[in-house]
Amino acid sequence: MIVLGIETSCDETAAAVVADGEDVRASVISSQVALHAGYGGVVPELAAREHLKNIVPVVTATLEQADLTPAQLDAIAVTACPGLVPALCVGVSYAKGLAAASKKPLVGINHFLAHIYGAFLEEPSLLESPETYPVLALVVSGGHTAIVLIRQTGRADIIGSTLDDAAGEAFDKAAKILSLGYPGGPVIDRIARDGNPESVDFPRSLTGRTGKPAKPENRFNFSFSGVKTSLLYRVKDCELNDSELADVIASYQAAIVDVLVTKTIDAAGEFAAPTVVLCGGVACNSRLRAKMGETVAASGRRLVVAAPKYCTDNAAMVAGLAHHYVRRGDQSGFDLAVRARLAPDLGILPFAPGA
Ligand code: KG4
Ligand code: ZN
Numbered sequence: 543m544i545v546l547g548i549e550t551s552c553d554e555t556a557a558a559v560v561a562d563g564e565d566v567r568a569s570v571i572s573s574q575v576a577l578h579a580g581y582g583g584v585v586p587e588l589a590a591r592e593h594l595k596n597i598v599p600v601v602t603a604t605l606e607q608a609d610l611t612p613a614q615l616d617a618i619a620v621t622a623c624p625g626l627v628p629a630l631c632v633g634v635s636y637a638k639g640l641a642a643a644s645k646k647p648l649v650g651i652n653h654f655l656a657h658i659y660g661a662f663l664e665e666p667s668l669l670e671s672p673e674t675y676p677v678l679a680l681v682v683s684g685g686h687t688a689i690v691l692i693r694q695t696g697r698a699d700i701i702g703s704t705l706d707d708a709a710g711e712a713f714d715k716a717a718k719i720l721s722l723g724y725p726g727g728p729v730i731d732r733i734a735r736d737g738n739p740e741s742v743d744f745p746r747s748l749t750g751r752t753g754k755p756a757k758p759e760n761r762f763n764f765s766f767s768g769v770k771t772s773l774l775y776r777v778k779d780c781e782l783n784d785s786e787l788a789d790v791i792a793s794y795q796a797a798i799v800d801v802l803v804t805k806t807i808d809a810a811g812e813f814a815a816p817t818v819v820l821c822g823g824v825a826c827n828s829r830l831r832a833k834m835g836e837t838v839a840a841s842g843r844r845l846v847v848a849a850p851k852y853c854t855d856n857a858a859m860v861a862g863l864a865h866h867y868v869r870r871g872d873q874s875g876f877d878l879a880v881r882a883r884l885a886p887d888l889g890i891l892p893f894a895p896g897a
Contacts, residue, residue, distance in 0.1 A: 543616045543868060546640075547861025548601065550633030551625025551653045552684065553577075553584045555596035558857035559608035559615075563865030563893075564666040568607035569851075569858045572596045575725065582718045590628035597636050604857075612644040617873070619864030622650035623881035624685065630880035638876055649864045650874040653855075654884050655698075655891065657681050658690065660852035660859030661821040662893075668817070668846060669893045677846075678815035680806045682830075683822035684710035684725070686884065687764050687802075689809050696890040696897030701809060702762025705748075709798055709824045712766035716773055716794055720787070730791055731827050737785075737792030739829075742776060744769050744797035749804060762809050769797050799830045807837050820847040823854040866892035 544567075549556040558569040574592045578584045605611065620637035622630060634650070641648035658679045668674045675694035681687070687710075688703035707715065710727060717726025722733075747765040748756040773794050782790065802824075810818050818838045824830065825848055838845040852859055867873070870892040890897050 543865055544610065544614065545617045545619050545861040545864045545868065546601070546604070546615050547651070547857035547864060548597075548618070548620040548633045548637050549653070549855055549857040549860050550593045550597065550629050551621045552629060552855055553589050554855040555593045555600050556855060556857040557601045557604035558861045559604055559610060560858055560861035560865065563862045564663065566663065566858045568604045569856060570600050570604045570607065571856055572600050579724045582724050583714065584626065586626040586628045589626055590632055593629055593632035597632060601636070601640070612640060612646070615644065615646055617647045617649055617864060617868045618644070619649040619651050619860050621653045621656065621860055622874070622878055623652055624884040625653055625880075625882065627880055627882050634878060634880050638878065642876065647868060647873040648876070648878060649867050649872070650878040651860045651864055651867075652888070653860075654681060654686055654688075655888060656859040656863045657683060657821045657848075658692070658819060659863035659893070660856070661819045661846050661848040663852050663858060663862055664849055665846065670895055672895050674817045675894065676813055676815045677817045677819055678806065678810040678813060679819035679821065680802060681822045682709045682802060682820075682824035684708060684714060686822065687766070689762050689806060690888070691809075691813050691815070692891060692894065694894055694896045696892065696894035698888040698891050700886065700888070701813070702764065702805065704764040704766060705760070706765050706767040707770065709764070709766060709802060710822070712770055712798055713824065715770050719774055720777065720791070727824060727827060730795055731829070733788050734792040734795045734829065737788030737790070739792040739796035741789035742793035744772055744793055746797055746801050749801055762805055764801060764805065766798065769794065795827070795829055799827065799833050802830060803833045803837050806834065807841055810838070810841065810843055815843065817844050817846060820845065821853060825853040826850050863893070870897070
């Protein structure tokens with residue numbers, strides 16, 4: 543089955559062609575980073591206008607790369623939620639038009655779940671094996687920070703999420719405070735390599751390690767607004783030289799990574815999950831990849847981490863996940879609506895062996 547995926551939930555216009563949920567025949571991403579950099583974050587209306595400009599060239603280039611015409615596709619998948627509504631509308635309207643014109647099934651995809659699927663794109667056979675489950679997934683992006691438990695039956699539950707900022711936002715806002723540009727994650731990752739991660743003891747909120755003890759209901763929840771405020775006070779009215787700046791940044795990154803790894807491994811133990819998944823844009827972070835790798839391996843579990851090109855927003859993860867919905871007989875009507883927020887009910891995931 544050949545699926546065209548379309549992704550416009552934030553500031554990347556992306557399309558991909560994926561065969562049978564795993565064979566990525568083409569993947570094109572047009573990034574708007576430069577457009578939004580001056581604002582320190584994504585401006586939804588500007589993003590929508592840019593998607594409108596890019597969507598036709600991006601889909602055309604993708605089909606050309608895959609050497610296919612729309613008539614040769616089996617389905618058209620598009621991110622319908624969660625995301626910026628004006629941005630989502632562009633992709634969904636375009637996908638509806640293409641599906642109607644080419645008489646192909648339309649499938650609305652949840653971007654958050656697509657990030658999880660992205661981790662398996664290079665090793666999809668793991669999804670078929672009952673031994674892989676339950677899967678404990680940490681989804682860390684600019685919009686989300688959540689721990690999801692996926693059972694062999696396909697049932698997926700969010701067992702923890704952030705009470706305020708997402709981890710990606712914590713990186714982006716820190717970069718804004720330090721005038722390092724947007725997005726902040728990649729630049730912080732780079733500068734942190736030259737710093738000492740133990741030079742500043744930034745708070746690890748809701749872990750009980752610093753500040754007030756965490757309430758039991760927050761055991762798997764996150765909070766990153768405190769560490770951001772702490773950074774703000776640490777650098778306020780300070781002239782930092784390059785080496786002091788690198789130390790502060792390395793320590794800030796270490797605090798965020800520490801919390802993400804500790805809570806994920808705790809949850810994997812609590813739910814006896816043999817597999818831990820790391821995905822979403824922040825999963826590109828080199829310290830997070832290394833520390834999660836060491837900790838998961840030491841606990842005798844398997845870490846499945848998205849390849850960097852499938853961590854940040856892309857459409858291969860959308861088309862790949864869609865394959866499993868179409869195979870199950872799930873498709874969307876032309877009344878497919880967009881939604882900004884992540885609905886708490888993730889439904890029964892179609893790729894699990896017992897689904
Ligand atoms: O998944 P994504 O492309 O978009 C959303 O769905 O939000 O994630 C983007 C986020 C941004 O906040 C960006 O700063 C962060 O991922 N990010 C990183 C790194 N690369 C991207 N954060 C930390 N370290 C990185 N190397
Ligand atoms: Zn994303």
